[in-house]
Amino acid sequence: MNKLVFIVFPLFIASCMPTEKEYDEYYGSGFTNVNEIWWSLDHTASYPFTVSHGEISCSVHPKFGRKVYFMPDGYTDESYIGTPLNKSASDFLEQNSMHPNVPYRIKKSADLSEAIAIGLKVCDEQQEVLSNNV
Template sequence: MRINLSRWLISAAVLSLTACTPVQDENYGYGYVVVHEAFWGAEHDTPYPFTTSGEITCSDHVELGRGVFFNPVGFTDESYVGTPLNKAAADIIKLSRITPNVPYRIKPGMDLSEAREIGLKVCDEQMG
């Protein structure tokens, strides 16, 4: 059986983006956190930074670190590439030569620090 190396490398790169080991926690679900504008203000100090509800996820890359992404509701399966929320996520996308393909994004000028913190907690849960 002959293995096509380029196909294998592409699969590995995409898998590194999407294959996070899901860990269930009462606050974090299975490898993601659901966010919604109506509930954001109760637990966060910054305004809701996204244009719609969705999920904040994590992808851990060996060389680039923990990437945090936002995927809107309806665009959360593995065929979609979310909006990167930190440098590691942007670098993962750049290295993989893919682009985000979700229609909803970040509101202009918003503080993403709390959203990134949520994503990094997801990473911590997955690693634990």
Template sequence: MPRWLISIFVLPLIACSPAQDDSHKFVSGDVAVHEVFWAVDHDTPYPFTTSGEISCVYYPEFGTEVYFEPAGYSEDSSIGTPLNKAAAKSLKRDDMTPNVPYSIKKGADLSEAIEVGLKACNKMYRET
């Protein structure tokens, strides 16, 4: 059978296939943070002892995990400090512990830092 004839039969099958379900997407994102610039966009004091990166990972079955990694530690082998319950539960479930220096100020309000991470994943999710 000629190739052009095969393509006539295959094209409608491809064109009429349902779109991929977006609920199974893996999404990650990150935002650099520094104490000097934190006060510009946030109401709470800078919650970390050093500059670094707030990162997020979204798995549909687990939810959005938010972590902090100090500057110089955002590598594939680094396990950041969990900032929200989803991140803490994920690490516990996988029997993992953070391997970056602990860099959260004692008594710090993490609500805005967590929000930064959640927004990063939401933004990346919308862009994919």
């Protein structure tokens, strides 16, 4: 039985690891926490979201590019679809007939430029981490 575990376990681990091509196409995603109180210290635009805490996330898709979303606290696991902040995220959701399912959104007439810049920076940082580890 022990021999079987030593044979099967490494195969199981290897089958779950992404190939180099997968790293190139879907290099992962990252996020950064944001909140209304700290936002004003680091940004010139007003806090753009209707909830005081959340995260801005970014992931890359080979066809759509870098997708930036906002997810309120409590709605950040994989079962939720965040509010798209950039065109790539909106186009991806539209093409896949998906809609955000989080209860909080963007304030009316909000300037999203800084929030999008934060998300794109997250993508850049994640790409750098993965480039150094692959």
